[in-house]
Amino acid sequence: MLFATPKLSRDLERRLEVLDQLRASLGARVGTPTPWIGKLGRQVRAESAESSIAIEGFEVPEAEIVDLVAGRTAPDPEDANRMALTSYARAMEHVAVMAGDPGFRWYDRVLLDLHFDACSFQRDKRPGRWRDHPIGVTSLTGNGMAYVAPDEKAVPKLMGEVVAWLQKGDLDVHQVVRAAMAHLHVVSVHPFSDGNGRLSRVVQSLVLARDGMLAPEFGSIEEHLSQNTPTYYSVLEEVQGGSYQPDRDATPWIDFCVAAHFGQVNRRMEQLETAARRWQFLEELAGARGWPDRLVIALEQSLFGGAERAAYAAQADISLPTASGDLRRLVDAGLVTQQGRTRSTRYMATDLLHQQLRRALAGYAGVAEAGHA
Incomplete structure (x- = not known):
């Protein structure tokens, strides 16, 4: 059994209509050829990857992020922080390929392969394989467990349900809501020994990218989640209730994710405006x-x-x-x-x-x- 997608209030439906307009405007601006858009895309891709791994405690110096994600600098295989960044970036490159594949279908192998992409440097954590042991999430305060995941024997069946839902469940639901539910399904089953948060965010980005409105780096919400990590975790705790209880109401999680999209799309629009103004200044500098x-x-x-x-x-x-x-x-x-x-x-x-x-x-x-x- 999975969490049910909640019925949306009229207020939330109106907010999604406004969000659609903003995302469409962002998509149009990103899709317009400009001298600076390539550089901005690389910057945004790097920021998104760094934000997602930062949520799980990995740290990479800001000056190195773009080069590592772009592949211009090779990380030391023994450096878990830099390997986490490049591995997550590889998973998101995979997302970009699958987003544009007209023959794409959801299979368990999709999730397993994306997990291997993101966590391949953690060989002791069995990347690309379901967990075979109990697992839980420690509270941010360090006092006890915030969440106890389903028994390991239930993982293959539950993930089978998740994959089936990803392929054909709730297809008439708004894509932002559906992506949020995909994140909730995966993170609640917690199917891996490690990297469950990373994989959940990757899957959310893939669901969003499949709608074709925005490239993965411009449509994802990793930066907002990183900047609001305590709230991110507290909302998950509220919805999950400490253990796998899919009969609970997921509305607070949907509200949080929609708000995250508003914050993220506004940031992207600001970045586009800044990039245009920066290029104008540099043109004036060279021309003078x-x-x-x-x-x-x-x-x-x-x-x-x-x-x-x-x-x-x-x-x-x-x-x-x-x-x-x-x-x-x-x-x-x-x-x-x-x-x-x-x-x-x-x-x-x-x-x-x-x-x-x-x-x-x-x-x-x-x-x-x-x-x-």
Whole structure:
């Protein structure tokens, strides 16, 4: 037996209608080709992956996140924190592939494979296999158990029900609600030795991505969950009631997830606006100095993990000697600084560039506020 999808109140239905409008607007903006959307997509993908693993206590320095997720930096196999990040990112890449597969079907193997993707570095936790032992969740306060999962012998049957529901259950329910229920089903069965939260969030993202409105990184709510982890856990505790009781009302969980989507979509819209304004500032900066437009690419790269000669040359479609000359020009102007040597050389934005950008963004915000006055 699984939790029943609750009947939605008229108020919640109205909120979902507003959310649909916001998500459609976000989807249209994300789908519009712009010079900055690729960089923003990589940034958002990295932030989402880092947020999800942070919920479970993994920590990765902010400066390394984008490169690790993009595969430009290989993690030490013995470093659980960085391996958790790259493994989760791999699972989300798998989600993106399955989201666009017209022949996709839900099978238990889908969940098992996604779990293996996300937890493959934890070989002692049997990644990609159902658990064969009792398990529970310790309270955030450390005082006792917040949740005791179903007996391990019940896991295969319960997950069979979850998979069947994912394939054909409640198909007429709003996708945001259905994705929230998918998360609740998986995390309540707690079918794995570890990584149940990660897998639940991955499954939620896959259900959302299958509706085709937004790419997984723009439609997921990992960042909101990470920023509101105590509330996230407390709502789950309220709905679950300490043990597997699928006859309980899931409405508080649905309310929480809908609110999370509002928070997340607003953040994404703000990020899009900031990215557009940042690009405008960099174009104005290059134009005022009579530089070629392509230097905007190098300047933006320098702000996010650093510009590399080969990566800049590839994105700007120029030769390596031309790229070297461009980067040297930025160094001479005091806008970037060279770090490292030979293949490891990166060109990082200086404090001067960061300061100029902050002033420009504050100026754009002031103009926007005056326009609304």
